[in-house]
Structure formats: structure tokens, C-alpha cells
Amino acid sequence: MAKHLYLISGMGADERIFRRLQFPAAYTVHNLPWLDPLPDEPFSDYAARMAQGITAEGEITLLGLSFGGMISLEIARQRPIAKNILISTIKHTRERPPYFNWVRRLRLHHLPDQLVFRQRYPFVRYFMGVKSAEEEELLRDYLKKQDYTYLRWAINTVIQWENEFIPPSYVHINGAKDLTFPVKFVKPTHIIPGGGHFMVMNRADEINRILSQEL
Numbered sequence: 672m673a674k675h676l677y678l679i680s681g682m683g684a685d686e687r688i689f690r691r692l693q694f695p696a697a698y699t700v701h702n703l704p705w706l707d708p709l710p711d712e713p714f715s716d717y718a719a720r721m722a723q724g725i726t727a728e729g730e731i732t733l734l735g736l737s738f739g740g741m742i743s744l745e746i747a748r749q750r751p752i753a754k755n756i757l758i759s760t761i762k763h764t765r766e767r768p769p770y771f772n773w774v775r776r777l778r779l780h781h782l783p784d785q786l787v788f789r790q791r792y793p794f795v796r797y798f799m800g801v802k803s804a805e806e807e808e809l810l811r812d813y814l815k816k817q818d819y820t821y822l823r824w825a826i827n828t829v830i831q832w833e834n835e836f837i838p839p840s841y842v843h844i845n846g847a848k849d850l851t852f853p854v855k856f857v858k859p860t861h862i863i864p865g866g867g868h869f870m871v872m873n874r875a876d877e878i879n880r881i882l883s884q885e886l
Contacts, residue, residue, distance in 0.1 A: 673729030674753075676886070677703045679721075679739030681759075682825045683813050688736060691875035695886050701727065708824040714832065718745035725750075732886065735760065736871055737851070738829060747838045755841040756885070757859075758878065759849055759868050762841070763834045766857045802873045842885045844878060846870045 676698040680688050686702040694700055703724050708717055721742060725731060730753045735743030740760030747755050761767060801807050843859040845852065846866025854862060861881050866874045 673727070674698045674732070675701060675725075675727040675729055676732045676734060677701045677725055679703050679733065679735040679743055680705070681737035681739055682829070683822060684736070685813075688871060689734075691872055691879075692882065693879045694882060698732070698886065699727065701725075703733075705821070708821060712824070714742075714745055714828050715749070717828075718742055719749060722746045722750055732756065734758065737868065738825060741829065741832055741834070744834060744836060744838065748836045752838060753840065754885075755838045756882070757841060757843040758871055759845060759852060760843075761852050761857055762837060762843060764832070766852070767832070768851075768853055768856050801869055802867075806869055806872050842881070844881055846874070 674697050676694055678686060678689050678700065680686060680702075685704070689702075703721060706717070706720055725746075731751070732754045733743040733746060733752055734756040735741070736758045737760050740755075740757040740762075743752075743755050743757065744762065746752065842861065843857075844861045844863065845854050845857050845859040846863045846868065847854050848865055849857075849868045849870075851868040863870055863874050863877050866877070871878060
């Protein structure tokens with residue numbers, strides 16, 4: 672049976688974030704791009720539309736990074752998936768860090784665009800754990816995007832996400848120094864010592880070793 676691996680990037684990112692990852696030759700690798708959300712679209716409905724992009728026939732594995740990990744779980748709830756590879760993310764509501772609740776209670780995600788998005792680079796850079804000029808250039812390029820409708824929908828979705836579904840087969844890789852999803856709240860199957868939220872770029876060798884064992 673043919674094996675297909677679909678990659679889902681993090682919020683506001685694209686397939687370039689995976690350029691340092693290596694995958695077994697047995698897999699045909701695809702990128703599953705983000706769609707524009709419909710007004711007030713529920714996450715489950717959005718996931719169903721994303722899943723329509725999975726057109727290959729055979730064994731399907733999803734690799735989701737950060738917000739992409741959450742959407743991969745929503746897709747796995749709706750259709751058969753051989754395995755979910757989760758990187759720098761959370762699996763269910765109990766792993767949600769406490770600051771999510773602070774943001775929700777204080778309604779910080781409803782502040783005006785100029786406060787939430789336009790001066791966000793230092794804040795995002797800190798939480799991403801950027802370590803090189805290459806990573807900084809990529810992050811700046813992602814943050815140039817002005818699609819605040821998508822970003823506001825995505826942030827609200829992350830803050831409000833409720834999930835107890837765990838797929839039967841998954842791998843969960845998190846960094847020991849991830850500030851976005853601190854590992855003390857998460858129970859991953861693999862921990863990258865010293866890894867931050869951008870470890871898919873700067874700790875790719877260690878992630879690749881895990882992928883070679885698990886795929």
C-alpha cells in the first residue's frame with residue numbers, strides 16, 4: 672500500500688518551515704496548505720474543509736506543527752489516519768497552558784489589530800525561540816502577512832480549543848524549553864533537550880532521528 676505524509680505548518684507559516692526535515696523514502700510527501708476561514712467558522716468545519724485536500728489513496732499520515740498539530744487531530748477525528756506526528760503542540764484540553772485562560776478571561780485576543788499584530792515581532796520572536804539569522808528572516812517574512820482576519824480566527828480558535836480525542840497512533844515531540852507550549856504542561860512521547868518552539872528548524876537533526884524510528 673502506498674504511504675503518504677501530509678505536512679501542516681504552524682499558524683501563519685507555510686511548507687518552508689519543514690525544509691530541514693527528512694522523511695523515509697517510502698513516503699510520498701505533500702503539503703496541506705491553510706485555507707481562508709469562513710466567518711465564525713467552527714474548527715471542526717474548518718478541519719473538514721482542510722481534509723478535502725487529502726486526495727492521495729493509500730495509508731495517510733499527518734505531521735502537524737503547533738497549530739497544525741491541533742488541526743491534524745481534528746482531521747483524525749473525522750477520517751481514518753494511520754498516524755499523527757505532533758510537533759511543538761498540545762493534544763488535548765488538559766495540556767493547555769494556563770496563560771491561555773488568562774488571555775481568554777482578559778479578552779486580550781479581542782484587542783485592536785494595531786495592538787495585537789502590528790508590534791508583535793519582539794513578542795513572537797521570544798516565544799518562538801529564534802536562534803539564527805536564517806530563522807529570523809523566515810519569521811519576519813511570515814509576520815509580514817497582513818491577513819489579520821485569518822490570524823484573529825486562528826488565535827481565537829487556539830485559545831478556545833477544547834479536545835479530549837486522542838488518536839490510536841501518534842507521536843508527540845516537544846522541546847524542553849518551549850515557551851509557547853511549556854513541556855511541564857504537556858506529556859509528549861519525545862522531549863528534545865533545550866528545544867524551543869522553533870526547534871523544527873534549529874533542532875532538525877534530533878527530530879529527524881525520531882522520525883526515522885517512528886515512520
